[in-house]
Amino acid sequence: MTSPSSTELDPLRSTIAQACQVLAERGLADGILGHISLRIDERRLLVRCRGPQERGLAFTTADDIRLVDLDGQAGGAGELDGGYAPPNELPLHTEVLRTRPDIAAVVHAHPPDVVAADLAGITIRPIVGAFDIPGTRLAADGVPVHPRGVLVRDRRLAAEMVASMAGHPVVLLRAHGLTSAAASVEEAVLQAVSVDRIATLSLRVVSAGGELADLPEADMAELPDLGGSFNTATAWRHELARLS
Known part of the structure; x- marks a missing residue:
């Protein structure tokens, strides 16, 4: 199979x-920390790199997305x-891609509410229903x-994280953030947004003196699968519209 040229990768960089x-914009990575990668072939991936004019994720441009190999x-x-370098935590991405052939995209972010909820002993549970069906x-x-x-800076530490992930699409990193993995960049980001949303709601419920309870099985059974065109495509258009 012919490898794509740099120009052919431009839409993916964007x-x-x-x-x-x-x-x-969602507050999951509102500083200079966090990154996203996308598998291109068996040995290479596109990943957000840091350059000499680093300003943070909110100001990422397609030029910041560079093609690197697994090493x-x-x-x-x-x-x-031009002074660009992969993130220190590149192994976090590459170890997921090495071990999970079903995964093409990896998101690493630092959502404050996710970190706070975990440190408070609050797990991510299906406390909502139709409010967020994919998240539930x-x-x-x-x-x-x-x-x-x-800091997941080498393959040994990354392998430990992947072991904790245990095949799930998202893993929380205690006192750190989260890693979300999916078949597409859009899905990986939307998963992270859902986990953050549930963490925020959980903190609010507990702060108000309430108790968290899982959605009853009977209600869970009534939640329809609205399909990828709605759950991903429409949801992603909304996220892009929020940027403007």
Whole structure:
């Protein structure tokens, strides 16, 4: 199979850049930390890199999205020119991609409410129903917690995170943030948004003196699958519209 040229990757660079902006607009990565990657082939991925004019995820452009290989080397001519470098936590992305052939995109973000809820001992549970059907289903399947608040800077630490992830689409990183993995950039970001939303609601309920309770099984059974065109495509158009 012929590898795509740099020009052919331009639409994907734009998609990842917009996704980084969505994370920032949603408050999941409102500073300079966080990154998104997308598998291109067996050895290469596009990932948000940091350049000499780094300003944070809200200001990501397509030029910040560079092609690298699984070892963090340039994946094509000029890809790391101009002072660009992969994130320190690139192994967080590459270890997921190495071990999960079903995954194409990885999001790493630092949502404050997700971190706060976990530190307070609040797990991500299906406390809502039709309020967020994809999020409810994700929570019902379980959102594991990786217990180490470390910078996932090498394959050993990344393998520990992947083990904690245990095949789930999202894993919380204690005192750190979350990692979300999916078949597309859009799905990976929307998963992170749903987990953050449930964490925020959980904190509000507990702060108001309430008790968290899972959605009854009878209600869970009544939640329809609205399909990818609604859950992903329409939801993603909304996220992009929020940017403007």
